[in-house]
Amino acid sequence: MSLPADIDSLISELSASLEPPGRAAFEAAAQSALAGLDCAGPGLAYRILVPLQRQFFDPPRDRVAYGPNHYRPSKLAALPSIGAAEDPRSIGRRRALWARR
Numbered sequence: 001m002s003l004p005a006d007i008d009s010l011i012s013e014l015s016a017s018l019e020p021p022g023r024a025a026f027e028a029a030a031q032s033a034l035a036g037l038d039c040a041g042p043g044l045a046y047r048i049l050v051p052l053q054r055q056f057f058d059p060p061r062d063r064v065a066y067g068p069n070h071y072r073p074s075k076l077a078a079l080p081s082i083g084a085a086e087d088p089r090s091i092g093r094r095r096a097l098w099a100r101r
Contacts (some may be wrong), residue, residue, distance in 0.1 A: 003034060014053045026056040032047045
């Protein structure tokens, strides 16, 4: 049985967040869940498919296992501060004064 275009697009939207193996299984289960309904509109299909989609959803792992990212070293933090570096103009002035002697 073919479903109307709006219900078919609803199934594809709900399956977009699933991994590929779960996506095919969800689409098959959604088609069989909606097969017995005679007057299925998008609202009724949504109410039927959302709990079904949650069964096939596998959430991604948390990043907590990898630790915080704000303690990584960076080039900016490793370099000396701007005030500590000598100004290139003062180096040129010292060289000019040394050349005059």
